[in-house]
Every structure is written in C-alpha cells, then in structure tokens.
Amino acid sequence: MDGAVDALAQRARAGTLARLGIMGGTFDPPHLGHLACAEEALEAFGLDAVLFVPTGRPAFKQDRLVTAGEVRLAMVAAAVAGNPAFAVSALEVERPGITYAVDTLRELREELPGVELVFIVGADAALTLPRWRKSAELARLAAFAAATRPGFELGEQALRDLREHGFDVRPFAVPGLDISSSALRRRVYAGRTIRYLVPEAVREIIEEESLYRRETDGGRVA
Ligand SMILES: Nc1ncnc2c1ncn2[C@@H]1O[C@H](COP(=O)(O)OP(=O)(O)OP(=O)(O)O)[C@@H](O)[C@H]1O
Numbered sequence: 001m002d003g004a005v006d007a008l009a010q011r012a013r014a015g016t017l018a019r020l021g022i023m024g025g026t027f028d029p030p031h032l033g034h035l036a037c038a039e040e041a042l043e044a045f046g047l048d049a050v051l052f053v054p055t056g057r058p059a060f061k062q063d064r065l066v067t068a069g070e071v072r073l074a075m076v077a078a079a080v081a082g083n084p085a086f087a088v089s090a091l092e093v094e095r096p097g098i099t100y101a102v103d104t105l106r107e108l109r110e111e112l113p114g115v116e117l118v119f120i121v122g123a124d125a126a127l128t129l130p131r132w133r134k135s136a137e138l139a140r141l142a143a144f145a146a147a148t149r150p151g152f153e154l155g156e157q158a159l160r161d162l163r164e165h166g167f168d169v170r171p172f173a174v175p176g177l178d179i180s181s182s183a184l185r186r187r188v189y190a191g192r193t194i195r196y197l198v199p200e201a202v203r204e205i206i207e208e209e210s211l212y213r214r215e216t217d218g219g220r221v222a
C-alpha cells in the first residue's frame with residue numbers, strides 16, 4: 001500500500017483523522033488554483049488532511065499526451081511540501097490502465113474504514129460527475145466538494161441535477177484564480193513566464209525537465 005495512505009491509516013487509528021479531502025487531478029502541471037482549492041476545502045469542510053492524487057492515464061484526457069506520471073507526482077510532491085495538512089499518493093500513477101476515481105475511492109474506503117471521504121472537484125469537473133465511471137457506486141463512496149472556478153458556472157439547477165443523480169455535492173467558494181494547467185503549458189511553450197502562478201519548486205522542475213517545450217508534448221494542448 002501507498003506510504004501516504006499508510007500514514008493516514010495510522011492517523012485514523014490514533015483518532016486524529018476523521019474527515020479526509022481527496023484532491024484528484026492530472027496536475028500537468030500543479031498550480032496555485034489547485035492549492036487554493038484544497039486549502040479552502042480544508043477550512044470550509046473542517047477536513048483533517050487533503051490527499052493529492054495525481055492520475056495515471058486520465059479518463060477524459062485520452063486524446064492528449066500527458067507528462068509521465070512520475071514527473072507529475074514529483075511536481076505535486078514539491079507543490080504540497082511544507083503544508084503539514086497536505087500529502088500526495090502514488091496510488092493512481094502506479095495503477096495500470098485508465099484512471100477511474102471509483103477505483104481509488106474503493107481502495108481508500110477499504111484502507112481507511114470510518115474516515116469520511118470528501119472528493120474535491122472544481123466546478124468544471126463537478127458538472128461531468130454523472131459521466132464518470134460507475135457513477136452510482138461513485139456517489140455512494142464519497143461526498144463531493146465542488147469549488148467555484150472562473151469561467152465555469154455551477155448554478156442551482158446543475159446542483160439539483162447532480163443531487164438527482166445521487167451525488168452528495170457540497171459547493172464552496174474559492175478565491176477566483178483564473179489559472180489552468182493548459183494555459184500554463186501554452187505559456188511555457190511560448191517562452192512566457194509562469195512565475196507566481198505555480199510554486200517556485202514546480203517552476204524549477206518544469207525548467208530542469210524541459211517540460212512543455214515541444215509541440216508534441218503538453219505544450220500543444222488546447
Ligand atoms: N483555478 C482553479 N480553481 C478551482 N479549481 C480548479 C482550478 N484549476 C483546477 N481546478 C480543479 O482541480 C482539479 C484538477 O484539475 P486539473 O489537474 O485537470 O487542472 P486544470 O487546470 O483543469 O488542467 P487542464 O487545463 O490541463 O485541463 C479539477 O477538479 C479542477 O476542476
């Protein structure tokens with residue numbers, strides 16, 4: 001089992017972990033929008049920790065090239081370092097095949113019995129929940145914290161629809177940061193700065209690994 005999940009299981013047994021946030025994402029690259037979203041969820045829902053889980057092969061991004069899982073994992077680890085409430089898991093990067101949240105939540109449910117699971121999504125991802133794999137089972141495994149995100153509207157009707165699909169969806173507000181991984185990849189590809197949009201340690205990895213420089217990698221993506 002994953003080291004981060006092991007550590008959380010120990011905390012659960014010790015009685016210091018009752019409610020866990022799960023921040024899933026492709027994180028290609030991780031940016032301040034992700035971190036602000038997780039931090040705000042921590043406070044808004046009284047979470048004891050947030051586990052960042054970078055995807056292996058993301059289900060809805062099969063038409064694009066994604067940076068190697070180990071490199072995205074290293075970027076997320078660098079991004080969350082220094083926040084004792086944040087941890088990162090290799091669960092999905094190490095799982096073969098396409099990544100589905102239902103598999104991850106099943107595993108976490110098993111490893112962390114009695115811990116309330118709150119899967120954190122931005123408004124764009126929240127709107128797609130009914131199309132995720134095994135959505136009925138998914139809806140039983142966790143609550144879904146849905147963050148505001150500039151450019152995406154999660155209105156009352158959309159929330160009602162999600163609830164009709166069985167999702168326990170809990171909206172919350174995040175200070176609007178109009179940052180996306182795709183815009184960051186385009187900026188790097190164009191030779192523009194990304195300083196102050198990603199943690200400095202992430203910027204350094206992007207430079208060291210020469211990410212997003214070629215038309216055939218993340219730089220190409222719309
Ligand atoms: N600026 C933001 N504010 C709030 N939520 C966000 C923000 N950026 C990403 N998220 C949420 O974080 C999760 C992971 O996002 P992901 O890794 O796909 O980043 P992205 O910026 O949306 O990437 P891309 O632009 O490549 O699609 C998703 O649930 C997404 O909605």
Ligand SMILES: O=C(O)c1ccc[n+]([C@@H]2O[C@H](COP(=O)([O-])O)[C@@H](O)[C@H]2O)c1
Nearest residue numbers: 024025026058059060100101102132133
């Ligand atoms: O399980 C699914 O079918 C599914 C479909 C689309 C997205 N997700 C999850 O949603 C999270 C955000 O995805 P993405 O593609 O916006 O990075 C990430 O944890 C994905 O695994 C999951």
